[in-house]
Amino acid sequence: MLDTTHDTLPARxxxxxxxxxxxxxxxxxxxxxxxxxxxxxxxxxxxxxxAQLRHLAERFPISVHGVGLSxxxxxxxxxxHLARLKTLVGWLNPASFSEHLAWSTHDSHFFNxxxxxxxxxxxxxxxxxxxxxxxxxxxxRMLLENxxxxxxxxxxxxSEPEFLAEIxxxxxxxxxxDVNNVFVSATNLGFSPQGYMDAFALDKVGExxxxxxxxxxxxxxxxxxxxxxxxxxxxxVWALLDHTLAKSGPKPVxxxxxxxxxxxxxxxxxxxxxxxxxxxxxx
Amino acid sequence: xxxxxxxxxxxxxxxxxxxxxxLLDGADRPAGRRFNVYRNNVAVSLTxxxxxxFPVITRLLGQQNMDGLSGLFLRAHPxxxxxxxxxxxxxxxxxxxxxxxxxxxxxxxxxxxxxxxRRSYHxxxxxxxxxxxxGAADPEALMQSGLTLVPAAILLRSPWPVHAIWRFNTEPGxxxxxxxxxxVLITRPEFDPIPVLLPPGGADWIAALMDxxxxxxxxxxxQDAAADFDLATTLGLMLQGGALRSLxxxxx
Numbered sequence: 179m180l181d182t183t184h185d186t187l188p189a190r191x192x193x194x195x196x197x198x199x200x201x202x203x204x205x206x207x208x209x210x211x212x213x214x215x216x217x218x219x220x221x222x223x224x225x226x227x228x229a230q231l232r233h234l235a236e237r238f239p240i241s242v243h244g245v246g247l248s249x250x251x252x253x254x255x256x257x258x259h260l261a262r263l264k265t266l267v268g269w270l271n272p273a274s275f276s277e278h279l280a281w282s283t284h285d286s287h288f289f290n291x292x293x294x295x296x297x298x299x300x301x302x303x304x305x306x307x308x309x310x311x312x313x314x315x316x317x318x319r320m321l322l323e324n325x326x327x328x329x330x331x332x333x334x335x336x337s338e339p340e341f342l343a344e345i346x347x348x349x350x351x352x353x354x355x356d357v358n359n360v361f362v363s364a365t366n367l368g369f370s371p372q373g374y375m376d377a378f379a380l381d382k383v384g385e386x387x388x389x390x391x392x393x394x395x396x397x398x399x400x401x402x403x404x405x406x407x408x409x410x411x412x413x414x415v416w417a418l419l420d421h422t423l424a425k426s427g428p429k430p431v432x433x434x435x436x437x438x439x440x441x442x443x444x445x446x447x448x449x450x451x452x453x454x455x456x457x458x459x460x461x
Numbered sequence: 462x463x464x465x466x467x468x469x470x471x472x473x474x475x476x477x478x479x480x481x482x483x484l485l486d487g488a489d490r491p492a493g494r495r496f497n498v499y500r501n502n503v504a505v506s507l508t509x510x511x512x513x514x515f516p517v518i519t520r521l522l523g524q525q526n527m528d529g530l531s532g533l534f535l536r537a538h539p540x541x542x543x544x545x546x547x548x549x550x551x552x553x554x555x556x557x558x559x560x561x562x563x564x565x566x567x568x569x570x571x572x573x574x575x576x577x578x579r580r581s582y583h584x585x586x587x588x589x590x591x592x593x594x595x596g597a598a599d600p601e602a603l604m605q606s607g608l609t610l611v612p613a614a615i616l617l618r619s620p621w622p623v624h625a626i627w628r629f630n631t632e633p634g635x636x637x638x639x640x641x642x643x644x645v646l647i648t649r650p651e652f653d654p655i656p657v658l659l660p661p662g663g664a665d666w667i668a669a670l671m672d673x674x675x676x677x678x679x680x681x682x683x684q685d686a687a688a689d690f691d692l693a694t695t696l697g698l699m700l701q702g703g704a705l706r707s708l709x710x711x712x713x
Binding site: 226229294402 | 492539542653
C-alpha cells in the first residue's frame with residue numbers, strides 16, 4: 179500500500195485527472211487541492227499510468243471513481259472486476275471510492291455507458307445488495323452517484339432523491355451528488371432542480387460533481403440536455419451549486435471535463451470558480 | 462409495463478429496433494428519440510475507443526471508413542470487460558474476415574502491431590538486465606544460459622512490411638514502405654513502447670529464447686533460419702531497449 183496521509187477528501191476544489199495535465203498539475207496546481215481518476219484506466223499492470231498515479235498520490239488526495247462496475251446490473255457483480263478494484267484501492271489507499279447508480283454490463287458485454295434504472299423496490303433491493311458486496315470486498319464505505327436521465331421508467335415508484343436516501347440508509351453508503359446531472363435530469367424530465375436538492379439527503383453527501391453538458395431537443399422540440407463533460411460548467415449549474423452548498427455546507431467539489439479536454443489553465447479556472455463558491459459557504 | 466435490461470440492450474444495439482414500451486419523457490409520453498442518446502453514447506464512445514486504439518489503421522483507411530468498420534466491429538464484438546485499454550483484441554481477425562478489405566492484406570498485422578504497442582504500454586514494470594551481467598559471464602557458460610524478456614517486450618512477425626508501414630504513417634518524412642516480410646520487437650525503454658525492426662534471424666533467436674532454449678541453441682536455430690544472423694546486433698537492440706529481464710544460468 180502507498181504510504182499517503184490523505185484519508186479524506188478536503189472540502190475544496192478538485193478536478194478529474196487527465197494525463198496531458200500531469201506536469202502542470204504538479205507545477206501550478208492553483209486552486210486544485212485533490213484529483214479524481216477513473217478506476218478502469220489504472221487497471222493495467224504497470225507503465226506510465228500507474229507511475230504517474232504514484233507521483234500524484236504523494237501530493238494530492240485521490241478519489242477513485244469507478245465507471246464499469248454496473249452496480250445496477252440485473253446479474254451479479256463481475257467478481258473479476260471487483261477483484262481488480264480491490265487491488266487498485268488496496269494499493270492506492272485513496273481518500274474516496276465512488277460508483278454510479280446505473281448499469282453498464284449485460285451478458286458479459288460492457289457498453290461503456292451509464293444506463294438507466296427504474297426506481298422500484300426490486301431495483302432498490304438489488305442495488306443495496308450489490309453495494310453491501312462492494313463495501314464488504316473493498317473494506318470501506320463507498321459513495322453512490324445520481325445519474326443523468328434522458329427518459330423515465332413507467333414502472334418507477336420512487337423519486338430519485340428518496341431512492342438514493344433509502345439505499346444510503348440500508349447500506350450505510352454515502353452519496354456523490356452530481357449537480358450538473360440534477361440540472362440535466364430536471365430539464366429533461368421537467369422537475370425543479372431546487373426541489374430535488376431540497377429532497378436530497380445532503381447530510382450523506384461526501385462529494386459534489388460539476389461538469390458541462392450539450393444541448394439537443396426531443397421529438398416534441400423540448401430541450402434535451404446531454405451529459406457530455408465536454409465543455410465549461412454553465413451559469414445555472416453554478417447557481418444550483420450555490421443553492422446546494424448553502425444547505426449542505428462545504429463539500430469536496432470536483433469539476434469533470436472528459437472530452438475535448440482543454441488546456442490546464444482553462445480547467446484550473448473552473449476549479450477556481452468552484453473554490454470561490456466554497457469560500458462563500460460557512461461550515 | 463417494465464423494461465428488462467435485456468430488452469434495453471437489444472434495442473440499444475439495433476438502431477432499427479423500436480424503443481421499448483414503458484420508457485417515457487417527463488410528460489408521460491413515449492421516450493422516442495430520447496432513447497437514441499444511449500444508442501449514440503455507446504456507439505460514439507466505442508468508435509472513439511477504436512480510433513484511439515488503432516491510429517495507424519484509421520490513417521490507412523480514412524476516419525470515415527474506420528468509423529463505419531468500428532460500427533460493424535462493436536456490434537460483432539462488444540467489449541467483454543470494462544477495461545477499454547484491452548478493447549479491440551479481435552479486430553485483426555475481424556479485418557482478415559472482411560471480404561471488401563482483401564486488397565489490403567497487411568491491415569490485420571498492422572492492427573496486431575498497434576494492439577501490441579498498447580499491451581506493452583500497460584505491461585508490468587520490470588528492471589531490465591544490465592549489459593554488464595552478460596559481459597561478466599563466462600562465454601561458454603553463457604551459451605548454455607537462457608534469457609527471459611521483460612513483460613513490456615513483445616515479438617511480432619509478419620509477412621508484410623509492418624514496421625515500414627507503421628513508420629510511414631506515424632513519422633513525418635519516413636520512407637515509403639517497400640514489400641517484404643518484417644519482424645518487430647516492441648521494447649519499452651521507460652514508458653513509451655518503440656517498435657524495433659529486427660535483422661534477419663533476430664525474431665527466430667528471440668522466439669527460441671522465449672520457448673526456453675539456451676542462447677547457444679537459439680543461435681543455431683536463428684542461423685538455420687537466416688545464414689547471416691548476427692547475434693551481437695540483435696542482442697544489442699534488446700539491451701538498448703531494456704527488453705531483457707534476466708539471465709538464467711544452467712545449473713549442472
